[in-house]
Amino acid sequence: MSDTDTNTDTRSGSGGLRTPIVAVLGHVDHGKTSLLDKIRGSAVTQGESGAITQHIGATAVPLDVISDIAGGLVDPDDFDLPGLLFIDTPGHHSFSTLRSRGGALADIAILVVDVNDGFQPQTIEALDILKRTQTPFVVAANKIDTVPGWNTQEDGPIQASLDAQSDRTRERLDERIYSLIGELSDNDISSDMYWQVRDFQHNAGLVPLSALTGEGIPDLLTVLMGLSQRYMKEEMEIDTTGPGSGTVLEVTEERGFGTTLDVVLYDGTIRTDDTIVVGATNRTIETDVRALLQPRALSEIRTEKQFERTDEVSAAAGVKIAAPDLDDAIAGAPVRVVRDQTLDAVTDDVEAELAEIAVETDENGIVVKADTLGSLEAIANTLQETDIPIVRAEVGDVAARDVAVATTADEQRNRVILGFNVDVLADADDRADHEDIRVFQDDVIYQLVEEYEEYVAEIERAQQDTVLENIMRPCTFRILDDHVFRQSNPAVVGVEVLSGTLHRNSPVVVFDGNDPERVGILKGIQSQGEDLDTARAGESVSVSIDGPTVGRQIKEGDELWTELPEKHAKILEQELRADIPADEREALSRYLDKRRNVDPFWGK
Numbered sequence: 001m002s003d004t005d006t007n008t009d010t011r012s013g014s015g016g017l018r019t020p021i022v023a024v025l026g027h028v029d030h031g032k033t034s035l036l037d038k039i040r041g042s043a044v045t046q047g048e049s050g051a052i053t054q055h056i057g058a059t060a061v062p063l064d065v066i067s068d069i070a071g072g073l074v075d076p077d078d079f080d081l082p083g084l085l086f087i088d089t090p091g092h093h094s095f096s097t098l099r100s101r102g103g104a105l106a107d108i109a110i111l112v113v114d115v116n117d118g119f120q121p122q123t124i125e126a127l128d129i130l131k132r133t134q135t136p137f138v139v140a141a142n143k144i145d146t147v148p149g150w151n152t153q154e155d156g157p158i159q160a161s162l163d164a165q166s167d168r169t170r171e172r173l174d175e176r177i178y179s180l181i182g183e184l185s186d187n188d189i190s191s192d193m194y195w196q197v198r199d200f201q202h203n204a205g206l207v208p209l210s211a212l213t214g215e216g217i218p219d220l221l222t223v224l225m226g227l228s229q230r231y232m233k234e235e236m237e238i239d240t241t242g243p244g245s246g247t248v249l250e251v252t253e254e255r256g257f258g259t260t261l262d263v264v265l266y267d268g269t270i271r272t273d274d275t276i277v278v279g280a281t282n283r284t285i286e287t288d289v290r291a292l293l294q295p296r297a298l299s300e301i302r303t304e305k306q307f308e309r310t311d312e313v314s315a316a317a318g319v320k321i322a323a324p325d326l327d328d329a330i331a332g333a334p335v336r337v338v339r340d341q342t343l344d345a346v347t348d349d350v351e352a353e354l355a356e357i358a359v360e361t362d363e364n365g366i367v368v369k370a371d372t373l374g375s376l377e378a379i380a381n382t383l384q385e386t387d388i389p390i391v392r393a394e395v396g397d398v399a400a401r402d403v404a405v406a407t408t409a410d411e412q413r414n415r416v417i418l419g420f421n422v423d424v425l426a427d428a429d430d431r432a433d434h435e436d437i438r439v440f441q442d443d444v445i446y447q448l449v450e451e452y453e454e455y456v457a458e459i460e461r462a463q464q465d466t467v468l469e470n471i472m473r474p475c476t477f478r479i480l481d482d483h484v485f486r487q488s489n490p491a492v493v494g495v496e497v498l499s500g501t502l503h504r505n506s507p508v509v510v511f512d513g514n515d516p517e518r519v520g521i522l523k524g525i526q527s528q529g530e531d532l533d534t535a536r537a538g539e540s541v542s543v544s545i546d547g548p549t550v551g552r553q554i555k556e557g558d559e560l561w562t563e564l565p566e567k568h569a570k571i572l573e574q575e576l577r578a579d580i581p582a583d584e585r586e587a588l589s590r591y592l593d594k595r596r597n598v599d600p601f602w603g604k
């Protein structure tokens with residue numbers, strides 16, 4: 001195959017209408033890859049060779065092939081959009097990369113949900129992003145062939161499959177579908193079987209299907225085409241020959257080409273002699289395109305490293321750009337071709353877009369690293385909504401300098417790095433260990449945030465425990481009748497602990513009238529000849545009290561208290577009430593009542 005030749009016809013839109021960009025989202029293992037493979041596979045079997053075009057990070061399926069697969073559900077004469085461009089998001093968990101100027105890169109999305117598994121963390125996260133970016137979507141209720149008793153109708157429309165099922169099997173499927181509709185509704189999305197939906201702008205259509213057997217796939221393609229044609233036609237009217245605009249999906253090293261960008265172009269054209277401006281960490285890169293690369297026809301981008309060069313690519317398309325100086329470019333960043341406008345104007349444009357995504361940082365807070373600009377933006381949003389301050393937010397793996405920033409934090413809760421879908425470099429790992437910096441990693445944003453919140457709660461609990469350890473605790477106890485073992489120096493008496501916990505070395509008071517009177521210090525606790533540090537409510541023990549003489553300051557039957565300093569009483573009442581046992585709370589209330597009889601503001 002020649003070095004420059006490639007069929008650009010399906011890569012560019014015709015008549016000024018570009019191909020709608022479709023993203024496939026969903027929880028891990030719910031079938032995203034299988035669904036795309038099935039669509040690709042059906043396209044290859046149905047159409048003539050070359051009918052679909054493999055792009056970098058995307059697959060284009062032209063209208064006539066969609067019509068072939070949809071078997072009569074799609075009449076090409078009813079449509080003037082050129083087909084659909086599916087982004088190969090599987091593997092890129094952070095589909096939030098898929099941003100473009102002003103919103104989502106994908107014009108439309110398929111949310112894949114396993115009918116047996118229902119909503120899972122990444123389903124909810126995907127839905128949140130779809131809602132936030134207001135991306136229209138279809139729900140693919142996948143794996144219907146696993147419903148017990150299923151009678152497969154290979155590659156057919158869903159109605160034919162449903163008609164072929166027994167009543168019992170239909171019921172089983174319905175149960176699963178209704179529970180999906182319920183879960184969608186719990187997440188504020190009203191939905192129904194796609195054929196029941198009249199207003200797709202306010203209701204999500206559900207397509208039951210199997211990515212394995214292909215049944216329901218004709219319906220999925222029909223709905224996608226219909227929605228695009230109906231609601232997106234205007235947005236698809238672009239000047240395909242204008243200067244290109246795109247989003248970086250990935251920054252990769254390519255042998256012979258150095259650092260390259262996998263880009264999805266959503267507007268205009270890019271050519272080999274173009275100058276481009278690309279977003280990087282805290283700056284923009286201006287460079288000249290050295291080569292535009294596409295996979296060889298029908299090759300698998302992830303395994304096949306052989307590319308072919310092309311002179312120009314028009315939206316919507318996926319393309320690999322080789323150019324000098326791309327090392328600092330970041331996934332999710334904008335790419336703009338400089339043509340018609342000056343370099344300065346385009347640079348301003350890219351800077352403005354980067355500024356829009358930039359995370360506002362605080363003076364104190366945690367360090368956040370993410371794999372792409374889009375995911376960084378999404379995680380920063382979540383953290384800000386939860387009032388978690390951020391001191392540094394950047395795209396890239398966790399590096400030693402991130403640990404260095406985290407070590408400057410005063411509070412333990414800020415000596416933390418959250419890594420979303422990134423690696424921790426070895427030296428950073430060592431240093432974090434050494435400096436006692438906690439690093440959390442996850443590929444689901446809200447799980448990452450939850451892990452951090454649990455950690456903070458743990459720190460708070462530990463801090464409370466130390467406070468509790470250093471604080472006097474309320475306790476009341478009664479001297480038992482006929483249990484005076486020694487009058488004084490120290491007085492030794494038998495007592496019953498009424499509420500709270502008695503500790504050694506506590507000051508002891510009696511309430512004589514209203515005022516508390518310190519009578520001495522409780523020196524020791526004994527039970528059956530053994531020395532104890534504490535005695536709990538309900539226990540009877542003998543205690544030695546340094547200070548009083550039985551018969552004078554204290555006597556049989558008296559109720560005694562451990563003395564609470566005012567400051568401790570205040571902390572106990574205002575901060576730790578929930579953390580102390582019920583009997584202690586009761587002792588505290590009674591103690592406070594007694595003190596407040598004399599001074600209403602005591603301990604407030």
Ligand SMILES: Nc1nc2c(ncn2[C@@H]2O[C@H](COP(=O)(O)OP(=O)(O)OP(=O)(O)O)[C@@H](O)[C@H]2O)c(=O)[nH]1
Nearest residue numbers: 028029030031032033034090091142143210211212
């Ligand atoms: N029976 C049945 N199995 C399916 C179907 N779709 C996917 N699977 C199986 O489910 C497993 C996961 O499917 P994938 O397509 O790899 O899932 P994914 O969502 O792309 O997973 P990641 O790319 O890892 O996020 C594989 O073993 C598939 O064969 C289906 O419709 N029916």
